[in-house]
Amino acid sequence: MIDGLQRLGQLTLGWLNRLGRATLFLLRLLGAVATLGRRPGLVIKQLYSVGVLSLPIIAMSGLFVGMVLGLQGYANLVDFGATSSLGTVVALSLVRELGPVLAALLYAARAGSAVTAEIGLMKATEQLAAMQMMAVDPFARVFAPRFVAGFIAMPLLAGIFTAIGILGGYFVAVKQLGVDSGAFWSQMQAAVGLVDDVINGVVIKSVAFGWVANWIAVFEGYDAIPTSEGISLATTRTVVNTALVVLALDFVLTAIFFGV
Amino acid sequence: MGNFKKLELAVGAFVALGLAAFFMLAMKVSNIAELGEDKGYKVTARFENIGGLKVRAPVTLGGVRIGRVAGIDLDMRSYEAVVTLSIEPQYNQLPTDSNASILTSGVLGEQYVGLEPGGMDEYLMNGGSLKLTQSALVLEKLIGRMLTNAVSDDKPPAKTP
Amino acid sequence: MSATAFASPSDPPAESLLVTVRGLSFHRGDRIIFQSVDLDIPRGKVTAIMGPSGAGKTTLLRLIGGQIRPDAGRIEVDGACVHELGRKELYQLRKRMSMLFQSGALFTDLTVFENVAFPLREHTRLPEHLIRTLVLMKLEAVGLRGARDLMPSELSGGMARRAALARAIALDPMMILYDEPFSGQDPITMGVLIKLIRTLNDALGLTSIIVSHDVKETASIADYIYLISEGLVVDHGPPNALEGSNSAWVEQFLHALPDGPMCFHYPAPAYAEDLALREEPSCD
Numbered sequence: 001m002i003d004g005l006q007r008l009g010q011l012t013l014g015w016l017n018r019l020g021r022a023t024l025f026l027l028r029l030l031g032a033v034a035t036l037g038r039r040p041g042l043v044i045k046q047l048y049s050v051g052v053l054s055l056p057i058i059a060m061s062g063l064f065v066g067m068v069l070g071l072q073g074y075a076n077l078v079d080f081g082a083t084s085s086l087g088t089v090v091a092l093s094l095v096r097e098l099g100p101v102l103a104a105l106l107y108a109a110r111a112g113s114a115v116t117a118e119i120g121l122m123k124a125t126e127q128l129a130a131m132q133m134m135a136v137d138p139f140a141r142v143f144a145p146r147f148v149a150g151f152i153a154m155p156l157l158a159g160i161f162t163a164i165g166i167l168g169g170y171f172v173a174v175k176q177l178g179v180d181s182g183a184f185w186s187q188m189q190a191a192v193g194l195v196d197d198v199i200n201g202v203v204i205k206s207v208a209f210g211w212v213a214n215w216i217a218v219f220e221g222y223d224a225i226p227t228s229e230g231i232s233l234a235t236t237r238t239v240v241n242t243a244l245v246v247l248a249l250d251f252v253l254t255a256i257f258f259g260v
Numbered sequence: 261m262g263n264f265k266k267l268e269l270a271v272g273a274f275v276a277l278g279l280a281a282f283f284m285l286a287m288k289v290s291n292i293a294e295l296g297e298d299k300g301y302k303v304t305a306r307f308e309n310i311g312g313l314k315v316r317a318p319v320t321l322g323g324v325r326i327g328r329v330a331g332i333d334l335d336m337r338s339y340e341a342v343v344t345l346s347i348e349p350q351y352n353q354l355p356t357d358s359n360a361s362i363l364t365s366g367v368l369g370e371q372y373v374g375l376e377p378g379g380m381d382e383y384l385m386n387g388g389s390l391k392l393t394q395s396a397l398v399l400e401k402l403i404g405r406m407l408t409n410a411v412s413d414d415k416p417p418a419k420t421p
Numbered sequence: 422m423s424a425t426a427f428a429s430p431s432d433p434p435a436e437s438l439l440v441t442v443r444g445l446s447f448h449r450g451d452r453i454i455f456q457s458v459d460l461d462i463p464r465g466k467v468t469a470i471m472g473p474s475g476a477g478k479t480t481l482l483r484l485i486g487g488q489i490r491p492d493a494g495r496i497e498v499d500g501a502c503v504h505e506l507g508r509k510e511l512y513q514l515r516k517r518m519s520m521l522f523q524s525g526a527l528f529t530d531l532t533v534f535e536n537v538a539f540p541l542r543e544h545t546r547l548p549e550h551l552i553r554t555l556v557l558m559k560l561e562a563v564g565l566r567g568a569r570d571l572m573p574s575e576l577s578g579g580m581a582r583r584a585a586l587a588r589a590i591a592l593d594p595m596m597i598l599y600d601e602p603f604s605g606q607d608p609i610t611m612g613v614l615i616k617l618i619r620t621l622n623d624a625l626g627l628t629s630i631i632v633s634h635d636v637k638e639t640a641s642i643a644d645y646i647y648l649i650s651e652g653l654v655v656d657h658g659p660p661n662a663l664e665g666s667n668s669a670w671v672e673q674f675l676h677a678l679p680d681g682p683m684c685f686h687y688p689a690p691a692y693a694e695d696l697a698l699r700e701e702p703s704c705d
Contacts, residue, residue, distance in 0.1 A: 041264070044267065045264075045267060047271045047274070047275075048267045048271050048274075051271065051274050051275075052271060052274045055277075095285065121529075122529075125526060125529070126522045126523070126524060127526050127528055127529070129488065129526065130520070130522055130526035130585075132488065132515075133486055133519070133520040134519075134539070134540050134543070135512040135515040135543075135544065136539075136540075136543050137512075141543075155278070156274065156277070156278025156279070157278070159278050159279075159282045160281040162281065162285060163281035163284045163285055164281075166285075190318075198286060
């Protein structure tokens, strides 16, 4: 019993310690972001790597999720004769929740883990130390570009996911299941508010998730133990921690914006 | 550095795609067309019970949407609900004796205000009010009324000596 | 065992010292890495720091480079106390030092050319054609001018180290720190590296500090050697002076003898007991 408590205490302290390190890291990172104005090339290169290369998985997943929403929504609404509301169902689900959250999770799995592994490997092969010895700040050269690029990419990817999802839902609902096209769009337009849903949903959520996901990805790489096991552990940590934090943050944001 | 040019192109396309997605969300998905209005004129209507009517619910006449519910207040002296309707400026020929009812659209029950035109020659202006109103139907009261009617129908006819 | 650096006449003269280390103490966890170490690194010469694995040689380089701080003592490079410098001054100092890491530590996403150009692009505003000229000159010095468009993953170990060396001399530093440059290399590559280190040192007027446990190779080009073990300087001097040392440990190390003051056997209980061999009670 006492042992258990002691263990718990140790874990909590360890966790707090880590959080503190991560915060100090973030502060230093933000300081380095200011220097990026002179080197846009670095950010662009990373934007390609985390943004463009994530497009396939985001687009395909968005399409499938939208199509499933169309199917499921139809199956549930047809009993009430309310299939004309299908557009609303698909759009609100995606815009308020599924778009930003799923895009963030997929991003963490594809881009976040890649960034962590890359940075961890640079640490293990002494490239970061070499940079320091050459009087080049790795925060400015390696970490900040990845963070900024990811921060820009995340909302764009969430928007693309949501838009493609709605189109997927449209395809299934109207082309396959025979829902009236006019009803699909007009009911949706009546129900989805620009500020209330799109901005509070996709935009704000994806910005918040982008901040979190990229912070975690870069920090875990920086903090990784420089062995192959350490890197593997760090990569796993990135995906798991990002998922947990994104979901928790989603709850908070949903309660704030969409709570009754 | 030719590689970099291709990269820049890809990144530019990506950002453009993202912005296009948001554009689509704003234009086709949301009700952006209805923002920035409220050039409409305000008319009030009093109801005993507004049911589930919410702000921004549509106001229709003959099924055509002519405005929105702009505000809902409670008059503590007469205990009536005061609903402020914002009618779009082009629909400025509503007779002052028009009737406002709170109706339900479809099974899933979003409530709206339906107007029926009256016959007067005077038209509603900004700040005017609708005198004839019909409150929302409350389901429990309906059932209660139905039951009392059913009971009274079942009463055996009065016996005549 | 002497721990000071001032005693013998074979010591380098004081004015021409680039790096001085006095009373250095450092520990990691509960392991003491350095107890109280004094070193003098003379300018323009190749100084070797040798010792068994785990003696803290790499740590010493990091201490000199300011990547870690000592617990006690003083490290001065070109008159500046390294661990008391602010971040800006430290970066300024580091522009004049270079370090060659054990694995080369080339940036894996850049070509050899770009790797060597990296310090030039970061720290100077030279126009592109000048950078190209300088990079090609550095690559020529290490014999890799033809390999300039290869990626680090396409290089052999020896070539990677040579490329890293070209990068290290890109800004014409005053000092290069070599972390185990010869470990794991084939004889030819080793020969190449040995020749390069010595030639560059003399041609460019560098000061070189080599940390290694490859005795023969290092001793062949070193002007001065420090032997470190168990957190102390065991002996120091020019290579021929150490040959004649009367320390048994130095002799074991320099001649690669398997047994001597450094025991062959890791401490263990008595062999017979371990094998559970003992007198059986006789069955009477």
